Amino acid sequence: MCLAVPARIIELTGDDAVADAIGNHIQIKTTLVPQAKLGDIVLIHAGFAIAVVDEEEAQKTWQLLADLDNFSKTDKRVSG
């Protein structure tokens, strides 16, 4: 449950933002990271950005999520 996902802020008005997480656009709040700017990558947990992260860190997590996705597809094939 305590897993946060990195996403790039593509719209920002006050603390309301739209973020792009691997192609998914999600409505988020940046209340907890007042320093976040348009274009920044933030870690999102339950609809709230909790940290600003750098590009390299975000890439690692996106890769990990892609691996997980592939793994679960393989998993289904094996058990199904």
Add this chain to the structure above:
Amino acid sequence: MLDRINIAYSQIDKAHKLLGRRINVMEVCGTHTVSVFRAGLREAFPKGLKLLSGPGCPVCVTDQGYIDVVLSLAERDDCLIATYGDMIRVPGRKGSLERKADRGNIKIILSAQDALNLAKQNPGKKVLFVAVGFETTAPATAIVVNEAMQQGIKNLFIFSNHKLVVPAMQALLLDKNNKIDAFLCPGHVSVIIGSDAYKPVVEQFKKPCVVAGFEPMQIIEALAEICRQIVDGKPQACSLYSAVVTGAGNKTAQKIIEETFDAVDGYWRGLGQINKSTLKLKEKFSSLDAEKHFKVEFIPQEDITGCRCGQVLCGLIDPPECGLFAKSCTPDTPVGPCMVSSEGACAAWFKYARRKRQK
């Protein structure tokens, strides 16, 4: 990468030889449990190291009495229940939210903000927000509580059962039967509380507390760091997840938690009552407090007969040692909470560790 693994493993071997026994590291976070299994690390670790799954899944540590209260409120026609999806299948004494979902008043939300929106969209209903989760999730609840207060929302009620990680770690170490030599500390809880938050654990119990992210290599190196600290006799609170977790954590989030909640004694499944471990709304927000509005009596319940989730959560047994595991208790028919959540230790063991044995 192989070099890094070899260096890490030799560090673990060194600590094993020095202690003359196996080193037990508790991974506090459910996401670590799953990452470790998924990467096949358990099988690949040196023999001198054992990982114990800790109480790091908020669903798993939520007391059955709390779920029973939510279930009884779900029976009211004037209530809408707003809950994170993780909670929906957890069995209480009277079924689960999933089984009540056909009444149409159970709403799965992805953000605390959705609970507030639900209240605005349904002025004729009382919206109960099932507020569970650790420090990662608590700030979101706090923001929504403050917004609802400012906007004069009268039909949103927060049933807060947010938990704090550090008091649980301390409670585990106070148990004289514990086998824990060190903690692999959660990644995203630590984004909020910072790695310095574990200093009291290190100072009081002399156990290393190392924060790691979720990449397998970083988990291996965090375990090696723990072993290095054991060999040197210098336990520390530190973070290998430095790109995201700082010593101080997210001060804005900590401030809003402090301003919104009081830490009170709270009941954890398997661990019992823990001092100042549960967040309840401060008096000034009592108009939003579900416990006050619905006058609920929150009685801790005995755990389910035969279910050993409590011992699993304390790292005392591995899931297959429970008589129900993979027999009457499976992810499709969960008896205990550790089988319900995909991050629960039993569900992770069921999914990843059974396959090996079946081969």
